[in-house]
Amino acid sequence: MSDVGSINERYETGEGVGDASVGDFWALLKPRVMSLVIFTALVGLVLAPGNLHPVLAVTALMCIAIGAGASGALNMWYDADIDAMMSRTAKRPVPAGRVTPGEALGFGLVLSVGSVLILGLFVDWLAASLLAFTIFFYAVVYTMWLKRSTPQNIVIGGAAGALPPVIAWAAVTGRVDLAPLSLFLLIFLWTPPHFWALAVLKTRDYARAGVPMLPVVAGERSTRWQILIYSALLVPAGVLPAVCGIAGVPYVIVSLVLGLAFVWFAVAIVRAVDQPALAKACGRLFGYSILYLFAMFAMLLVERAAGVSPLPAMIGG
Known part of the structure; x- marks a missing residue:
């Protein structure tokens, strides 16, 4: 399978459809990237002046982590065509045919909206706004535009991955x-x-x-x-x-x-x-x-x- 057309053809014929496991959806979240997000956000949470109830602190970290995972799922949905042509990414759930593009898109959107709403309703709306911006920047600005248009893609796009400690700080203090x-x-x-x-x-x-x-x-x-x-x-x-x-x-x-x-x-x-x-x-x-x-x-x-x-x-x- 070399491009997104052959991926879609597989779904239309039913080949490989229904093979997705919990592990495949977990892989959509890019767990290694998510672990780094959680760690840097934790540091921002601990260093921020002020006190946040432990339950709210855990909620904030979970929302930041889920938002990062949602970004990864949306990235894998959109990049299925180029992922299929690269040895490092060809075995990802979407290009490998275990998860359909529609499933990856829906999964990413639900997690995006859910993580932002929960962070805003229960912790802080500035932090939630920053999380929403981070998801948008990674999924739309970086994945859909920068990655395929400029060699500075990773320089500018890196802003999304750098925001978790700022979001966590805002969750505690309500400011940046x-x-x-x-x-x-x-x-x-x-x-x-x-x-x-x-x-x-x-x-x-x-x-x-x-x-x-x-x-x-x-x-x-x-x-x-x-x-x-x-x-x-x-x-x-x-x-x-x-x-x-x-x-x-x-x-x-x-x-x-x-x-x-x-x-x-x-x-x-x-x-x-x-x-x-x-x-x-x-x-x-x-x-x-x-x-x-x-x-x-x-x-x-x-x-x-x-x-x-x-x-x-x-x-x-």
Whole structure:
């Protein structure tokens, strides 16, 4: 099956229809992405000033997670044609024929509306509005427009994945401050080098599917340097939570060490002299980038649990 027409033909003939399992619908939610969303949102919830009843806090986290999952389902519905042409995504439920496009669309829409309404009715309407914007931005602006039209797709589209800690902060405080925006910026700048490292490894897949990822459009050399530039920007961005008064000295030290290591992995990509070396360097950066973001946000939680005093806010205080 190579395109969405053959997918629809399978549904019309009844081949494979009815094979969907609970696991297939779970896969539509992109659970690995959802786990990152939950974790970064949790940090925003814990760091936010004020108190939120534990039941409402859990409700907020669940709604943010479900909203993220809804975005994933809508993404898989719309991208079934290009997913079918890529080795990394061909086995997803829709291109594999286990879930129909209509089922994926309905599933995503119901979860989208439900998560936004519950968050607004029971927690906070600003947070709900931000969640609605996040779903719209990922499903419509990124998936339907940016992904197929510009090599900057992942740069601009990364804003959707960076908003969960801001939504969680708003759920507690009813407002958006500079402190959660520092967390937003950290995730926003992390996304391009993280994803481009994978894109370099999957350039042929993206080219075959007609997706204008940076390595396909600008070439491998340009992508290597873009990875290094964004990796370098992570070093000062990683310190911003302390500048905004939500992190202390231990976090600053850890962020600098982890940030410089990120740059070191990026330099290895720039210096790779052949394809095997490049593939190895990109694989290492991709794996490290996941560890990096988890460790950065985990350190914020560790500081709060240990009672470490944040540095005085230099901005946004």
